[in-house]
Amino acid sequence: MSGAPASAAGGSPGATGAPGASGGQRASGGPGGPGASSGPGAASVGPGASGAHGVAGAAGAAEAEGGPKTPRGGKLGAAAVNQASLWNIANILTMIRLVLVPGFVVLMLADGGYDPAMRAWAWAAFAVAMITDIFDGHLARTYNLVTDFGKIADPIADKAIMGAALICLSGLGDLPWWVTIVILGRELGVTLLRFVVIRYGVIPASRGGKLKTLAQGTAVGMYILPLTGLLASLRFWVMGVAIVLTVVTGLDYVRQAIVLRRRGIAERRAAAAEAER
Numbered sequence: 001m002s003g004a005p006a007s008a009a010g011g012s013p014g015a016t017g018a019p020g021a022s023g024g025q026r027a028s029g030g031p032g033g034p035g036a037s038s039g040p041g042a043a044s045v046g047p048g049a050s051g052a053h054g055v056a057g058a059a060g061a062a063e064a065e066g067g068p069k070t071p072r073g074g075k076l077g078a079a080a081v082n083q084a085s086l087w088n089i090a091n092i093l094t095m096i097r098l099v100l101v102p103g104f105v106v107l108m109l110a111d112g113g114y115d116p117a118m119r120a121w122a123w124a125a126f127a128v129a130m131i132t133d134i135f136d137g138h139l140a141r142t143y144n145l146v147t148d149f150g151k152i153a154d155p156i157a158d159k160a161i162m163g164a165a166l167i168c169l170s171g172l173g174d175l176p177w178w179v180t181i182v183i184l185g186r187e188l189g190v191t192l193l194r195f196v197v198i199r200y201g202v203i204p205a206s207r208g209g210k211l212k213t214l215a216q217g218t219a220v221g222m223y224i225l226p227l228t229g230l231l232a233s234l235r236f237w238v239m240g241v242a243i244v245l246t247v248v249t250g251l252d253y254v255r256q257a258i259v260l261r262r263r264g265i266a267e268r269r270a271a272a273a274e275a276e277r
Helices: 018-028 047-064 072-082 089-113 116-142 148-171 177-197 207-224 230-276
Strands: none
Touching (some): 089 116, 116 207, 177 230, 207 230
């Protein structure tokens, strides 16, 4: 019976095995063999070939999609890996700065604020806070450790340690209140300005802003220490430089914010006009 005509088996002349072989080759992704060769049998579709062609269609769809699908849990796992952990080195440094703020205030005001040893310890706490401010941002950007917590906590820690130092110094009479008002007013104003124009874009940090931070940290640190003589006179001039940089960079931020807002409004109007066409 193996030599019976194909018509007696109820199929077309080529349905005796060619479609099955062809489907197997497509499923394996290999080059066309004897079963995949073109011919009358490969082109014909009969009742016996319907199952084989179904297998071939499924295999072809899998091939078209580029192989096996990624499980749903795999995508969630990849997203979890891409999200930096809250307990990374950059965030830990930020937390240390936040913890140092109340400790700094206690040391600064101990024994009426005029104990040289306590002032030296307060300076050490302030210096650690300023140094970690440099490293945490660098580490977060370099090693992709940026988190939502860091975006919020980092600027808060910066303003908290500087604000605490300025207010303590002015409260003790070591620094005029107008200096504290100018510096803190500029810092808070720039922060609010960033939030106002964030819908139009981000104002990048400038080199002048970094010099301003360095000058402020150096000047405030010199005022924290119980200096006398030439160094006490020198800190006055360092603070003067810090105030000038504070005002100049603050005005530059205002200029950048105005330009950014105008550009953003113009782009939105152009996009709306293009959409109406």
